[in-house]
Amino acid sequence: MNFWETITGSDLTREYKAFEVRAQALPADHRAAWEEIKCHLFPYGDFTGRNLMPILDSALGLLEETAADGQSIHEVLGDDVKGFCTAMAGGEGARSYRDRWREQLNRNVARKLNRLGG
Structure with missing residues (x-):
């Protein structure tokens, strides 16, 4: 993976398309489970989704x-x-993107309040 692929995310796009090609070979009930798995896993992704790629690969391999x-x-x-x-x-208790954004917002608000009060 080169710098340009990392910046643009083209490596992720290519990998995700390969997952979808593999998923098309699955029976209908397994394909439906794949769609459901993707929906339930995406909230645990970081901004780019790069951290989910090994998890998605493992889930698809299991299917x-x-x-x-x-x-x-x-x-x-x-x-x-x-x-x-x-x-x-x-x-259970794994941090989702909402948790990370909430923590970042709370830090920013606390920093602003400290500046105003101090």
């Missing part, structure tokens, strides 16, 4: 393996796809 073994999606993920995604992202 590919279980589809090849003939397992149903409910055997693999159960009924709690959101809980599965939370566990993959770092467990």
Whole structure:
């Protein structure tokens, strides 16, 4: 990965498109689970989403393996796809982008208030 790819995110776009090509080969129920997994994982991403790429790769790999073994999606993920995604992202209490933005806003407000009061 070169500097330009890092700045523009073209490496992420290329990798994400490769994920989608792989996902198209999955059976319908596994593809639906893939879409749901993506929706539940994106809140845990950083600004670029670069931190999610290994997690998405692992989740897609799991879906590919279980589809090849003939397992149903409910055997693999159960009924709690959101809980599965939370566990993959770092467990309950893992910081999402909202948490990071809230902390940044609180720091900025506290800094401004300290300047006004001090």
